[in-house]
Amino acid sequence: xxxxxxxxxxxxxxxxxxxxxxxxxxxxxxxxxxxxxxxxxxxxxxxxxxxxxxxxxxxxxxxxxxxxxxxxxxxxxxxxxxxxxxxxxxxxxxxxxxxxxxxxxxxxxxxxxxxxxxxxxxxxxxxxxxxxxxxxxxxxxxxxxxxxxxxxxxxxxxxxxxxxxxxxxxxxxxxxxxxxxxxxxxxxxxxxxxxxxxxxxxxxxxxxxxxxxxxxxxxxxxxxxxxxxxxxxxxxxxxxxxx
Amino acid sequence: xxxxxxxxxxxxxxxxxxxxxxxxxxxxxxxxxxxxxxxxxxxxxxxxxxxxxxxxxxxxxxxxxxxxxxxxxxxxxxxxxxxxxxxxxxxxxxxxxxxxxxxxxxxxxxxxxxxxxxxxxxxxxxxxxxxxxxxxxxxxxxxxxxxxxxxxxxxxxxxxxxxxxxxxxxxxxxxxxxxxxxxxxxxxxxxxxxxxxxxxxxxxxxxxxxxxxxxxxxxxxxxxxxxxxxxxxxxxxxxxxxxxxxx
Amino acid sequence: xxxxxxxxxxxxxxxxxxxxxxxxxxxxxxxxxxxxxxxxxxxxxxxxxxxxxxxxxxxxxxxxxxxxxxxxxxxxxxxxxxxxxxxxxxxxxxxxxxxxxxxxxxxxxxxxxxxxxxxxxxxxxxxxxxxxxxxxxxxxxxxxxxxxxxxxxxxxxxxx
Numbered sequence: 001x002x003x004x005x006x007x008x009x010x011x012x013x014x015x016x017x018x019x020x021x022x023x024x025x026x027x028x029x030x031x032x033x034x035x036x037x038x039x040x041x042x043x044x045x046x047x048x049x050x051x052x053x054x055x056x057x058x059x060x061x062x063x064x065x066x067x068x069x070x071x072x073x074x075x076x077x078x079x080x081x082x083x084x085x086x087x088x089x090x091x092x093x094x095x096x097x098x099x100x101x102x103x104x105x106x107x108x109x110x111x112x113x114x115x116x117x118x119x120x121x122x123x124x125x126x127x128x129x130x131x132x133x134x135x136x137x138x139x140x141x142x143x144x145x146x147x148x149x150x151x152x153x154x155x156x157x158x159x160x161x162x163x164x165x166x167x168x169x170x171x172x173x174x175x176x177x178x179x180x181x182x183x184x185x186x187x188x189x190x191x192x193x194x195x196x197x198x199x200x201x202x203x204x205x206x207x208x209x210x211x212x213x214x215x216x217x218x219x220x221x222x223x224x225x226x227x228x229x230x231x232x233x234x235x236x237x238x239x240x241x242x243x
Numbered sequence: 244x245x246x247x248x249x250x251x252x253x254x255x256x257x258x259x260x261x262x263x264x265x266x267x268x269x270x271x272x273x274x275x276x277x278x279x280x281x282x283x284x285x286x287x288x289x290x291x292x293x294x295x296x297x298x299x300x301x302x303x304x305x306x307x308x309x310x311x312x313x314x315x316x317x318x319x320x321x322x323x324x325x326x327x328x329x330x331x332x333x334x335x336x337x338x339x340x341x342x343x344x345x346x347x348x349x350x351x352x353x354x355x356x357x358x359x360x361x362x363x364x365x366x367x368x369x370x371x372x373x374x375x376x377x378x379x380x381x382x383x384x385x386x387x388x389x390x391x392x393x394x395x396x397x398x399x400x401x402x403x404x405x406x407x408x409x410x411x412x413x414x415x416x417x418x419x420x421x422x423x424x425x426x427x428x429x430x431x432x433x434x435x436x437x438x439x440x441x442x443x444x445x446x447x448x449x450x451x452x453x454x455x456x457x458x459x460x461x462x463x464x465x466x467x468x469x470x471x472x473x474x475x476x477x478x479x480x481x482x483x484x485x486x487x488x489x490x
Numbered sequence: 491x492x493x494x495x496x497x498x499x500x501x502x503x504x505x506x507x508x509x510x511x512x513x514x515x516x517x518x519x520x521x522x523x524x525x526x527x528x529x530x531x532x533x534x535x536x537x538x539x540x541x542x543x544x545x546x547x548x549x550x551x552x553x554x555x556x557x558x559x560x561x562x563x564x565x566x567x568x569x570x571x572x573x574x575x576x577x578x579x580x581x582x583x584x585x586x587x588x589x590x591x592x593x594x595x596x597x598x599x600x601x602x603x604x605x606x607x608x609x610x611x612x613x614x615x616x617x618x619x620x621x622x623x624x625x626x627x628x629x630x631x632x633x634x635x636x637x638x639x640x641x642x643x644x645x646x647x648x649x650x
Contacts, residue, residue, distance in 0.1 A: 168566050168570075222624045
């Protein structure tokens with residue numbers, strides 16, 4: 001009886017993994033990574049969007065590798081053939097020198113975006129970082145777009161083989177890679193100099209930061225004020241009772 | 244045979260022009276009428292305040308394209324223009340005001356003025372929609388027509404993103420006979436917004452668009468609705484048609 | 491000090507419990523409403539206007555919380571229009587005319603959007619903990635204040 005149960009369990013596990021698609025077999029047909037240093041925050045906004053090649057393998061679990069310095073993963077979504085965005089519940093885990101996120105995609109299209117802080121933002125400072133593209137899966141066509149921050153000088157990126165274009169008052173550098181193997185190293189090094197610490201769109205369009213539950217230090221002020229008031233009341237009541 | 248079929252039958256690039264006789268154009272809408280029109284929805288009157296007050300203007304006779312300019316027609320003049328094969332007889336989109344103006348001038352025409360547009364759309368009786376005063380969802384291509392629908396309201400097919408089908412929800416021009424204006428002009432409500440001659444606000448460099456599109460709610464299909472945007476804007480719901488001076 | 495009678499004790503307990511619950515609900519409702527509805531950005535700014543619009547990506551989110559490319563496109567569009575000198579009403583009007591009622595947020599959609607933002611995963615733990623701490627502390631404060639008022643009303647009665 002026990003042996004039969006174990007056998008059924010193993011068989012169903014294998015069948016289930018076959019039904020959802022083994023992640024190791026996935027190939028990305030097309031992926032576009034956009035790096036936007038200091039776009040709307042003092043960090044690098046990364047948008048990673050694309051499409052897995054085999055539509056029939058979905059729904060399926062997939063895994064994306066994130067830089068260790070990730071501060072916030074904002075969105076992890078899939079796109080239906082009709083263009084609907086399905087934003088997924090995700091969980092970020094650590095593994096060695098990286099973080100990664102597992103999500104279950106109902107469709108082969110994906111969109112994730114996150115902020116990460118590879119350098120400190122200070123006035124009159126050189127900012128540099130090297131971004132390693134996530135090549136967990138083989139990629140047939142990979143594009144990497146790098147936005148030059150507003151008010152930056154001596155903007156330099158490596159490797160040097162890129163195209164340039166303008167969009168919405170920003171300059172971009174674009175790389176195109178074909179047939180990237182899984183695990184292949186693809187790094188982009190970015191450096192520039194800026195005198196101020198404000199994000200690109202802060203001055204252009206006024207603040208575009210997403211508000212958190214409390215703006216600035218409002219939450220801390222409320223907490224401290226509440227504790228202080230409680231403390232005062234408690235002390236006063238004790239004195240009254242003693243009296 | 245519908246207009247688009249007839250035009251396609253002889254190659255698809257011929258332009259059918261409709262003669263609009265001289266007369267009085269009803270331009271805009273008054274506040275009282277709009278209050279009545281918007282009473283059922285969550286529509287704020289101030290969003291459409293630029294239509295008031297309603298006024299009349301005398302318009303000389305002119306000719307106007309029976310339909311919006313199509314991809315096929317546009318490509319004839321600008322061979323570098325690219326579009327998906329299944330959108331040949333759809334209105335050309337992703338064109339700036341300048342591109343629209345240049346096309347019309349090249350074929351001996353110009354963009355219509357607001358007065359000419361409303362004259363062509365509202366006829367002699369100043370109706371709300373080209374087909375009459377009552378809204379009919381079957382007579383225009385708009386958000387609930389199913390042609391693309393609300394999920395395609397972003398981007399343009401020039402820029403492919405992770406969604407492979409952000410192509411816009413336009414329909415072939417002239418496909419709704421019942422939606423014609425009193426003078427026989429097609430798609431004056433819905434399908435694509437149409438660039439107009441002149442300025443919405445010259446100080447702010449804003450051009451005028453009329454007619455509503457495949458993206459809009461029914462309120463924007465009224466012939467008096469005015470949309471403003473920078474002339475350099477190009478989106479997959481902005482197109483145009485040409486007008487021609489004289490008879 | 492006289493000890494309270496058993497009946498009085500349970501009444502006091504019920505009163506305290508009731509006051510505690512009311513305090514908690516009041517503070518939680520106020521803080522939640524503040525998070526959901528308060529727009530701290532200037533009215534004629536990208537975030538100020540994004541506060542009133544829905545994310546165009548068909549996620550149930552407020553545009554201000556949407557970082558997807560479609561949301562960024564709309565935010566850019568708002569910014570471009572602000573630069574030309576348009577104000578919130580002009581821009582909101584533009585979005586309604588061009589995108590219809592789906593671009594606008596009803597209060598119920600705003601609530602659903604904020605709930606989704608907090609519960610879909612990845613929300614900074616620090617923010618959640620801070621929110622809960624503030625709620626707890628101010629519930630205690632409100633509770634203490636209300637109990638003091640109740641005791642003040644009870645005291646003259648006892649003296650009598």
